[in-house]
Amino acid sequence: MAFGAAFTVAWMTKLRLPVSTSQAIVGAIIGWNMFSGSITDTNSLTKIISTWVLCPVLAAAFAMLLFYAFRGVLDKMNVHLLKMDFYTRIGLVLVGAFGAYSLGANNIANVMGVFVPVVPFEPINVYGFFTLNSAQILFFIGSLAIGLGIFTYSYKVMDTVGGGLLKLSPVAALIVVLSESLVLFLFSSEGLEAWLISHGLPSIPLVPVSSSQAVVGAIIGIGLAKGGRGIRFGVLGEIAAGWVSTPIAAGILTFVSLFIFQNVFNQQVSKKVEYCISEPVIEYLQEEQLPVENLKQFKDVVFTNSIHFSSLIEKDAQLNASQTFKVIEASRVKPLIIDAGLISSEVDTHWFAPGQVEALRKLTGKEYKYNWQLKQALQKLSSDWKPKPKTKKNKLYNKDLKKKLNQLYRIFAIQTQIEP
Secondary structure, three states, rough: OOHHHHHHHHHHHHOOOOOOHHHHHHHHHHHHHHOOOOOOOHHHHHHHHHHHHHHHHHHHHHHEEEEEEEEHHHHOOOOOHHHHHHHHHHHHHHHHHHHHHHHHHHHHHHHHHHHHHHOOOOOOEOOEEEOOOHHHHHHHHHHHHHHHHHHHHHHHHHHHHHHOOOOHHHHHHHHHHHHHHHHHHHHHHHHHHHHHHOOOOOOOOOOOOOOOHHHHHHHHHHHHHHOOOOOOOOHHHHHHHHHHHHHHHHHHHHHHHHHHHHHHOOOOOOOOOOOOOOOOHHHHHOOOOOOOOHHHHHHHOEEEEEHHHHHHHHHHHHHOOOHHHHHHHHEEOOOOOOOOOHHHHHOOOOOOOOHHHHHHOOOOEEEEOOOHHHHHHHHHHHHOOOOOOOOOOOHHHHHHHHHHHHHHHOOOOOOOOOOO
């Protein structure tokens, strides 16, 4: 899957096209799901695809507003040319640093997120000052790889973005980088999300967006602010074609690669995931207020293909898409073992509340067949694991709680069931 996405991005880079890593990863995941018979979460997919449209549009809007603001300020200040050059250079350095920060916050999730469930690294203590857990080590390697790619393979894309689409002045380049950075920051800042929610405002989805799309959108915004003069629409068409073809190419390449490795080289490319609607699952679904009467016909039947399983549920159990997805997730067999060593090395005690950690330690040695069983066990031991009523005020708390549970599912499943 990662190979399919990486090869597609490298190929598009060779063609001088600034394409989206997030698009390549999403396409590769869909290709993987099709090959392995895994269901794709359409709600998450829709949210991500919507940002592919919103991202360049928002960047263009920022660029236009900043262009008018900069022009108005500079006209009034009447700055000397040499001073203007000095200020622009300083601004480019500062905005570039902000852009690098926003890019890292966004793109590390694209590049290394798929490896988190199978990360092989042990925690490293750095001279007693701090400890890097396995995920942090993975992200550090990803940041080094991004830096290496910038130095070795990015010149052609830089040339397309910096001059092929629209000739940019130094001030215009500063506005483009600032606009791109602001867009990436909006979609990756948990602090901003918390501020919006605390003030009762709608939050922006924290999903990986395309820095390439943001840059191109900002450049188009500058061009439109200048009346559309100078925009090379032929180059823009080539870039847009690359955006459309990237997820498709990554998905096809991933599917074909998996097929070849499995059927030509006899390599195991996936581990079967079982789905079983057992009696505990039926009881859990009842607690979640889902209709279960028509699900009893599938009781204790083991399925290994979630697409086939979901089609049967929708047809015979008469559930909608949202209900079907919840049933699939609840019946997914993913054994967990609560290991004391993993609690000490992998669980961030600064993030988890003391009551949450204490409840987790009390479950040391326990085994669970389904993820939700661990959640229920924790909630019985401590109210710190119980979600609060679904209000705007509690949205951030419940989201944080869900993230903690998902991390526990990953940590304690590593030793028992690893999925590629």
